[in-house]
Amino acid sequence: MSAAAGDGQRHPLFMPLILVGGLIFGFGLGYSHMARPEVVLDFLQFEDFGLLFVMFGGAMVTGLAYVVVPRLFDRAPLTGDGFDRRLKRFDRNVLIGGGIFGVGWGLSGICPGAGYASLGVGNLPILWAIGGMFIGAYAQGVWRSRTAQSDATPTSAD
Amino acid sequence: MAPALLALQTVAELFPNGISRYAIGGLFVGLGAAAIYAGTAINAGASTFLESTLSFVSDRQRFAQYVRSRDWRLVFTLGIVLGAAVYAVVFQGGAWTTDVAPWRLLVGGVFVGVGTRVGKGCTSGHGVCGVGSASKTSLAGVLAFLLTAILTAQVVAALGVTP
Numbered sequence: 510m511s512a513a514a515g516d517g518q519r520h521p522l523f524m525p526l527i528l529v530g531g532l533i534f535g536f537g538l539g540y541s542h543m544a545r546p547e548v549v550l551d552f553l554q555f556e557d558f559g560l561l562f563v564m565f566g567g568a569m570v571t572g573l574a575y576v577v578v579p580r581l582f583d584r585a586p587l588t589g590d591g592f593d594r595r596l597k598r599f600d601r602n603v604l605i606g607g608g609i610f611g612v613g614w615g616l617s618g619i620c621p622g623a624g625y626a627s628l629g630v631g632n633l634p635i636l637w638a639i640g641g642m643f644i645g646a647y648a649q650g651v652w653r654s655r656t657a658q659s660d661a662t663p664t665s666a667d
Numbered sequence: 668m669a670p671a672l673l674a675l676q677t678v679a680e681l682f683p684n685g686i687s688r689y690a691i692g693g694l695f696v697g698l699g700a701a702a703i704y705a706g707t708a709i710n711a712g713a714s715t716f717l718e719s720t721l722s723f724v725s726d727r728q729r730f731a732q733y734v735r736s737r738d739w740r741l742v743f744t745l746g747i748v749l750g751a752a753v754y755a756v757v758f759q760g761g762a763w764t765t766d767v768a769p770w771r772l773l774v775g776g777v778f779v780g781v782g783t784r785v786g787k788g789c790t791s792g793h794g795v796c797g798v799g800s801a802s803k804t805s806l807a808g809v810l811a812f813l814l815t816a817i818l819t820a821q822v823v824a825a826l827g828v829t830p
Contacts, residue, residue, distance in 0.1 A: 522706070523706075523707065523739070524738075524739060524742055526702065526703060526706045526707065527703060527707070527739045527742050527743050527746065528742050528743075528745070528746045529702065529746070530699045530700065530702045530703035530706075530711065530743065530746065531699065531703075531711075531742065531743040531744065531745065531746020531747045531749075531750060532699070532746045532747075532749055532750035532753070533695055533696075533698050533699035533702060533750060534695070534696055534698075534699030534700060534711070534743075534746065534747055534750060534791075535699070535746060535747030535748060535749060535750025535751040535752075535753075535754075536695055536699075536750035536751065536753055536754050537691075537692045537693065537694070537695025537696035537697075537698070537699060537750075538692065538696060538747065538750075538751055539692070539750065539751035539752075539753075539754030539755060539758075539759070540688060540691060540692035540695060540754050540758065541688060541689050541691070541692020541693055541695075541696065542684075542688060542689070542692070543692065544751055545763065545765065546765050546767045546772070546830075547765065547766065547767065547830055550767070550820055550824075550830065553816050553817050553819075553820035553821070554820050554821060554824050555817075556683070557681075557682065557683055557684055558681045558682060559682050559684055559685070559686050559688070559689035560689060561689075562686050562689035562690040562693050563689050563690075563692055563693035563696065564693065564790070564794045564795060564798070564809075565693065565798075566689070566690045566691075566692075566693025566694050566696070566697060567693040567694070567696040567697035567700065567794070567795040567799070568697065568794070568795050568796075568798040568799040569693075569694075569697060569799070570693075570694055570696075570697025570698055570700075570701050570799070571697045571700050571701050571704065571795055571796050571799030571800070572798075572799035572800065572801070573701070574697075574700075574701035574704050574705060574799070575704070575799060575800045578701075578704060578705045581705075582705075584708075585705070585706060585707050585708035585709075586706055587706040587707050588706075588707045588708055588709070590707065590708040590709075591708065592708050594800060594802075596800070596802050596804060597787050597788065597797075597802065597804045597805070598804065599803060599804040599807060602785050602786060602787065603786050603787060603804055603807055603808045603811070604786075604807060604808070604811045605785055605786065606781075606782045606783065606784065606785030606786020606787065606808070606811075607782065607786040607793075607807070607808040607809070607810075607811030607812040607815070608782070608786075608811050608812065608814075608815045609778055609781050609782030609785060609786070609815075610778065610779055610781075610782025610783050610786055610789065610811075610812045610815075610816075611782070611811060611812035611813065611814065611815030611816035611817075611818075611819065612775075612778045612782070612815050612816070612819045613774075613775040613776065613777065613778025613779035613780075613781075613782055614775070614778075614779060614790075614812060614816040614819075615775075615815065615816035615817065615818065615819025615820035615821075615823070616771050616774060616775035616778065616819055616820075616823060617767065617771050617772045617774070617775020617776055617778075617779065618767055618771075618775070618820075619772065619775065619776070619779070620713075620714075620779060620783075620789050620790040620791075621713040621714040621716065621717065621779065621783060621789050621790075621791070622713030622714075622747060622789070622790065622791045623790070624776075625713065625716075625744050625747040625748050625751070626747050626748065626750070626751035627751070627765070628748050628751070629747065629748040629749060629750065629751025629752040629753075629754075629755065630751050630752070630754065630755040630759060630762065630763050631752075631755055631759075631761065631762025631763055631764065632762070632763055632764050632765050633762075633764065634764060634765055634767075634769060634772060635765065635772065637769045637772035637773040637776065638772035638773065638775060638776035638779070639776065640773065640776065641772065641773040641774065641775065641776020641777040641778075641779070641780060642714075642717055642776045642777070642779050642780035642783075643717055643720075643721065643780060644776070644777050644780060645717075645776065645777040645778060645779060645780020645781040645782075645784075646714075646717035646718050646721060646780040646781070646783070646784050647721055647725070647780075648777075648780075648781060649780065649781045649784040649785060650718060650721065650725070650727055650729035650730055650784070651727065651729075653729050653784075654727045654728050654729040657728065657729070
């Protein structure tokens with residue numbers, strides 16, 4: 510696919526940028542208190558609407574980046590990839606998956622990124638949730654592989 | 668005077684902890700995603716890490732598609748953990764632990780794990796990057812998970828489960 514996917518030589522600054530980006534991202538999740546399931550549950554129970562500012566504050570910054578960055582560079586400096594918007598296709602699964610995700614988010618108060626950050630703020634019990642996410646992703650992967658296999662023609666089943 | 672006071676009171680009720688911690692935290696979250704996007708054109712999402720990391724231990728074709736990105740996704744996640752740890756050391760003054768029951772974390776986590784993979788994204792991929800790029804797919808995904816999450820949390824609370 511591309512340098513981002515790991516083909517050939519990566520730019521020496523690729524990994525450092527990913528790490529620094531992750532650091533800033535995780536610091537923000539800690540600072541916003543979103544790494545605390547209680548805060549998310551308070552939001553979902555209409556007791557504190559502050560969490561809206563996390564998502565929309567974040568989306569405002571990325572939105573700005575989507576407008577400004579392609580005007581500064583033709584291609585991404587570290588991967589050579591274009592900045593064309595590769596939007597995810599909409600289908601029924603987006604709503605079904607979103608709905609299932611919401612049930613889990615509403616029950617536990619934690620989502621993947623905030624879960625990793627929660628570990629960082631010292632919240633060891635969050636390993637229950639991260640373990641659950643791995644189980645869920647694995648179960649979904651097994652199920653999806655099976656459906657893909659039964660759909661595939663015999664010749665491709667090597 | 669009275670309407671102004673009433674408005675202030677309403678704001679205080681909607682945002683009992685103010686908004687600055689949320690807004691500043693959100694700006695940092697967006698900044699981290701934007702920095703990665705600017706350098707690499709990658710839309711950073713946190714949930715693909717689950718599948719890409721499973722490719723280390725499973726040969727299933729579903730996870731194999733992430734073999735080539737699994738190393739940087741691991742580094743991204745490590746960065747998130749470390750970044751939050753920096754916050755904890757500097758501002759929190761030590762570890763913080765949740766009171767939410769382990770069964771809620773585990774069962775909720777399973778639903779999150781299934782849902783994010785079926786729905787092609789989570790709160791960071793759809794919520795921060797997708798909404799930022801005005802993707803209709805992501806807006807639909809966000810609306811779907813917000814609605815069911817609110818419903819679930821309210822029902823669980825109404826059933827008397829705390830926390």
